[in-house]
Amino acid sequence: DSGVTQTPKHLITATGQRVTLRCSPRSGDLSVYWYQQSLDQGLQFLIQYYNGEERAKGNILERFSAQQFPDLHSELNLSSLELGDSALYFCASSSETIGTDTQYFGPGTRLTVL
């Protein structure tokens, strides 16, 4: 158990809909990362937040957004969903925001868009 929690575990929705994925980092960790794992693209970094502020953006679509709240939990919002958004979405957390920090991954949320 990494200490990172993600809800829900599974999500099934239809094209055009909007969903919110939630992540609670390990106790004391200030940095949260979101990754997408799909069969064709592999594991891709989406976005990072540190202590409530956006720090880095990866291959995140404009239809996707995220935020980190004062209690440090984070939410990833996916809108106007398409079939190709079906994937496993991971959240990871680390204590700081430097490359030496280990990122601890949650169990993931599996999103299925029908």
Added chain:
Amino acid sequence: AQSVTQLDSQVPVFEEAPVELRCNYSSSVSVYLFWYVQYPNQGLQLLLKYLSGSTLVKGINGFEAEFNKSQTSFHLRKPSVHISDTAEYFCAVISPEGGADGLTFGKGTHLIIQP
């Protein structure tokens, strides 16, 4: 920008045999290197990481990896595998400049242990 190539998508090996999972990276700057393991229906777990110093890094579950700067490689090895090592293994890099850009992962290698 960095990239990671895992040369084998699948590696079958017999139980108690040695294994090597290959990883090569490309980067215009120095990087830190990681190996993560993903067991079925689970998240990723860190096996080991190379930041600096000794090029041979030991990790959990008997795994080790060797950083080779001239060959830009970071191959993962285990002298004797067990059925429980069946999993997907990911090599990843990150720039020392910070967490910016997150980890860049390879496509993964599926290690299949045959009894």
